[in-house]
Amino acid sequence: MSGQEVSKTRFDSEAATWDADEKHLDGVEKAFEAIKQHVPAFSAEGGDAKDLDVLEIGCGTGLLSFKLAPHVRSLIGVDTSSGMLATFSQKISALSTTPNLAAVNVLVQDPDDKHLQAAAADLAARRPNGGNEISASNGKYRFDLVVSHLTLHHIPDMAALCGVLHKALRKGGCVALTDYEDFGNEARAFHPKAKWEGVERHGVRKDEIEMVMRAVGFEDVRIETPFVMQKKVEGEDGSEVERDFPFLLCFGRKG
Template identity: 50%
Template sequence: MANASQARFNAEAAAWDSNPVTVQSSALAYKSLLERIPGLNTKNPREDGLDVLEIGCGTGLLSFSLHPHIRSLIGVDTAAGMIDVFASKAASRFPATSASASSAANIAAVNVLLADPDDFLLQEAAALARQGRVERPARFDLVVSHLTLHHIPDMAAVLKTVFGCLKPGGRVALTDFEDTGPEAVYFHPEEKREGVERHGIKSEEMERLIGEAGFEDVKVERAFVLEKFVEEEGRERGFPFLICLGRRPA
């Protein structure tokens, strides 16, 4: 049975890409990644680009922006409705009869709760590879997520899973809005707060948890500010976003 968050995202999936705030947020996250992850700027991404895992990929707003810069991308999401939209977009952008059809082979998404890295890599990713949709990487070069961390009950467990999904030397880059105090609750309208585990993330806490998961070169910094209308206040408010970075030791 879907929890409150899954039910909401399933219901909103079809109209997700028409929300200008959602689109802008993903665009700002994309820009932040390009500025901080050198491997996304290679000249020949299909040959020497990164294999990417996106946690909480949703409809693929960030995924399809990253697509020209990577070798492969697998997205995971627990909301089946979001995955359906993702698949529909992939089919529309890369129809089987078009010259660009081969591009579809390096991007796909699965409806799964990622818990055990080996289980996921051996089953879900391998299944995609058998379908010819994604060349199965043994591990990933980069794990990203955007606006997913605040829905995660056990942050430490997820970060350990992320660590296990990465190749030695692989990187993590996670973006979410910052817990700046009581006002952070306004990021979500009141009717959408059920199922939200935390109202933003805290810099010092994320630095500690990422380090405890085994990462080095840990850095958590402010990446951008998203302007969003707050219904309860009747005005625009700027919500700062953090980007959480780390590297699995080589």
């Protein structure tokens, strides 16, 4: 099995209990606060950015998606785990208002992907001005903000992903991607050894992501460290120890 297949199988089986893990909830809360702090559109009074269409890579069960959605115009999450997406769909079904968010099972390789475009068209059609946001140049839906939490370390080719995200944005749109930092050998402890096979890298390296983002055309690139997660991990001798894992927020703007 490829790393991607291993990761898909793992998340399918973890989906049912994902939202019960305090570490997942805490990390998403901190990522949400960091996004609001670092994305200029949220700095207006009231903290909402109601004219933003958001794309989320690796939305999982929607922990971040359902926090962000009330503050933006629309949000589409993409994920490759049908188990995680089934939980996302249950949450959509439980909403009492017309949802402004949706999730699709897509491995993001193409911003013009027909499933992604169909989801964007469906959300736009629910709005009174549906369709206004279609880019005049190619008739395709594009986004104002791309977010992603704890997913970059599952992506095999960061340069390819960043290129796709750049293309998926409207002019002036931003990315704000959060994941744990690869600060050296100790970052490997973030996942127990049993999970290493489904992990493409042990965190994100500041210098690498900055270089990749600039190379694909992002401007105003800033790599911040908005929070540190304390996590109980396997020590050298197999005993449980608490370690600090710095999280990065990778910001860039499409000029």
